Amino acid sequence: MANQKYGFIISMERCIGCNACTISCKSYYNLNPSINRRFVREVEETLVGEAKRCHISTACNHCEEPGCAKACPTGAYTKLDNGIVKHNQDRCIGCKMCATACPYGVPQFDPVKKKMDKCSLCVELLEVGEETICMASCPMEAIQVVDLNETETIGLVDRVNGFVNPDITKSTTLFKLPDATHTVRRDL
16 A cells, blocks of 8 residues: 655635635744745636636645755755655754755745744644644635545646646645636646
C-alpha cells in the first residue's frame, strides 16, 4: 500500500478572498507580522468573453521536487514520506537560498528569528487526525487537505491564471475551477 501523499485542493468557486485562512494561521503559529504562510490572491478567469473574478488561497505546495530543499545548504528541508516538505528552523541559517529557489515565493524571512519560515501543512495536527488551521478556519470550505493517493482528481486542474507553472517543482496543489470556467477550460 502506498504512503499518504498530502496535498491541497483549492476551490476557486468557494474562495471569497476573506483571508480567514491567512489570519488564523498567523494567529495559531504566533507568526511575526511580516510572515505569511498562506497567500490569498485575486485572479481573473475569462469565461467566453466575460471576466469573472476569482480568488486562490495558496501556501507551500509541498512539491514532489522541492526547489527549497535542493537549494538549502544546511539540509533544513526534509521531504517526509507523507509528501509534506518540512522546514527545520534549528538547522536554518537564514541565507534565503530557499526563497530564491522557490518559484512560488513561499519561504519567508523572519527578521526577528533571522531564519526562514513556511507552511508545515500543520503536520502536528494531521498526525492526530485534526484538520489544518487554514482548512478549519475557512468559512466557505474552500480549502481541503487530502491524501492525493486516495482522491479522485477528475475535474481538478494543477494550473490556473496567477499560479506559477506547476511542472517546475511538481506542485501537489490542485484547483477546482468555478463550474462555468471548468466547462470552457477543461483542457488546461
